[in-house]
Amino acid sequence: MVARLVPGLALAAAGGGFALLLHATVPALSPTLVAILLGMLLAARGGAASSMRPGLRVASRQVLRVGVALLGLQLVLPEIVALGWPVLLVAAAVVVLGISGTLALARPLGVPPEQALLVACGFSICGAAAVGAVEGVRRSREEDVATVVSLVVVCGSAVMLALPLGAVALGFTPAAAGAWAGASIHEVGQVVVAGGLVGGLALQVAVAVKLARVLMLAPVLAVISYRSRRAAGVRPPLVPAFVVAFLACAVVGAALPAPVLGAATVVQSGALAMAMFALGCSLDVGTLRRTGAPLLILAAAATGLVALLGLPAALLVG
Template identity: 35%
Template structure:
């Protein structure tokens, strides 16, 4: 017997039920995000630039709130909504920020070099983390975060491999600390090892996580270094789609893989919808199908939703689990960053002879 659709009058009731279940947690994440943005603005005003971005501040504030008082059941629905579904929407919006045209204009040599560094960093981190005894989920998250773009890569890869909120938050906390060290140390290290602004900008783009951090690290080297560093960072971010797709294929369960190969309709399930959306949005931007007027709202939406997701992750992280995971994870992040910086220096010297 055919199932009858739900009566129209039931839809408002479902909406009200959804708002009651998710509203408090979403509002909490929104308040934490707003406070993080205000703290970043205060940093910029008092110190001249923000050493900790609102993304990382939201995570830290969320962890602090959970230490003071663990959120009860009334908050959990909204926190979960911000931690996963809203983050996936942010990743799709992020695709509009990237144009393949700018990447191809830089030439194939630099693009192949960036791809090689990302591949090396992923493989090197996997070897180091395995030697340190790091659990598989955290190992894959560290590899993606250090190789590509820190927080965003970790949060994009997490649903693909089925990582828990605790693993995500713990990994982000350690990689964020390592990334901050790179941002602070690069302006001191690069002038002693590299002579040209182009070389210094490429090194910043290859080793620093987020675009604002690249700006902070490359700005002391001049405007040329700033532009080159941002472009190289863009090339690294473009690797997010292929890496997540590879993780989806290799981390798929055997039964799921068999179904995908025997039933054509099941193949798209191997590709997370938000990665497909990211690629579609990026392609649309490259084909000039996204109007310029929409770029700023899409970028702002992506930033706000990602900040809310970071707050949600912080509210989900048990501090004791972070401390328990400390030594293997810290060593893995440290040696992974060391390998990334070393390989990037070699590449820059090969490209620029400086």
């Protein structure tokens, strides 16, 4: 059984490793985004051999959960608390209102509830990692997960480039621009790029605000798991094990020695890169081309909604 997983896991490790190497060469490139693009490129060229699929499936599910759990180590709680309660409330409001608003918009558009939930959480919390985490609770279709993650790449990258220009046009200070970026942009990597483009204090503030949104991942997943239990009439764990591990990492992260924390961060980046590559491989490019207008409109609307909800963070900091 284990031998069947080796080819696919090795392919995912190679793809994720290449993405990390490219990120080390060009730090502005997010390894998770590079990894899924590489996987999508492989899918476009005919996809992986059937012998690879069992291992790729494990990488896109179990390995992804390891990456999400270790993501908690990035949450430096004192720095997040130092933002002040008004900014933290805005970050929480972005997540809560972003999810509820996106789900409300999905109904008249006719987007299926499962796809709508993936968009709502991915765009409102932390991009691809949130999409994968919701899949871990809901057991969503791989095709839906890969499609929504690809929309995270497209929409998040667009706002990553547009938001710094908008902040300059509005006359925001670097700190205010960073707060807006952290409260509005989908992926952590995209937030880092946007903060770096603005310069000054923008990067530090952007990452702190973004991680405040990431911290909301655990309670959101707990709510989704509870609602899924009631709807399905089954009794899976109320809080999945990887969510408990995420919270534990957030608590102990600041107390870990720097070498241990550094090594764990490398494992976390590698696990997410592997998982994103595997998800990219699972995407049928024809399916992406056939992505209906309602889902595309919802993705664009969710991006605009989250950017609008994040604007008060800039006003508070500025």
